[in-house]
Amino acid sequence: MAKSIAGPEIERLIQLLAKLPGLGPRSARRATLQLVKRREQLLAPLAAAMATAVETVKVCSTCGNIDTRDPCTICADASRDHSVVIVVEDVADLWALERAKALNAAYHVLGGVLSPLEGIGPDELTIRQLVERIAGGGVKELILAVNATVEGQTTAHYIMDQLAGMDVRITRLAHGVPVGGELDYLDEGTLAAAMRSRTAM
Template sequence: MTAARDIEALIELMARLPGLGPRSARRAVLHLIRKRGQVMAPLAQAMADVAARARECAICGNICTADICDICADDRRATGEICVVEDVADLWAMERGQAYRGRYHVLGGTLSALDSIGPDELGIPRLVARVREENATEVILALNATVDGQTTAHYIADALQGTGVAVSSLAQGVPIGGELDYLDDGTIQAALRARRRL
């Protein structure tokens, strides 16, 4: 033990955050203590507030501090499109892209026989019901380009077949700024298959 017991306990809690190890947690806590008035107290307060109020949006599964998230509560986003993402981090990534103007459905994972995650755990029946209720025009599958993600995408496309909704998925290809020399073979194959006439 190098610091007082309660400071050491705080360092240990900080060290469990992703992206911080014991060394950077110590550095962060020292920084916080030096600025305990301006930074540490407001951070503790903000954290306590969010811990007490954070929950999942009852409609889409996004994380928010109200019953319904800002996106589901915003009438301008009732475009008839529902974008299906694996988790909230992916929803935030889509929002940062600032290209999508519709609403979301957060699965909270992918189908996995090993971890016994089935359609019910992912709320896929709820998604199908939501498509019918909201008369959705398009479901955009924005799942990770992994085996699990694509398996889940196929399952959802099948499950939605009876509803008549259009189902699409994000394009696969060369990322913006990507150099062919550094891309894996699968991406090059996918980009070639999906080539577009100019």
């Protein structure tokens, strides 16, 4: 193991940054150096913003989005069509669809996809809450906007099975989303086209 050349506080910062998606140890070291070099412009405001986030960020009890209020801004928006619910795997997918302004509807965040190999079953996701939400009435259409992966499609079929017999139209994203593609990496035009071209399952 390489000997540490920085103090324990700096090493701790590097280790924490390295846990973020897209940042390995080398990128984390570079980011840490920039933060420390620009302490007043970057590090102090970032630390303050993160402290505020710890205190104020909540998970929406209705849809699973993250916001500083519960219900979240989207769920509390009376101008949205709450009879249409878009089911996504993660909050990043919700944000991607919002950036695309694809549809002014409500959402439901699953928190992942079914993956037996990784030990993720229905109880680890918010599928039960989704079924209860549909059973409660008021939802006319459910759009399964999950990624076009094997796990995503397995999850979509499981949800369809759970909703069998309920009075809700179930659709999925259509053309524009490539097989194996992930929503968060697609451009807004592709996402908007896929939403407009959704088809029944």
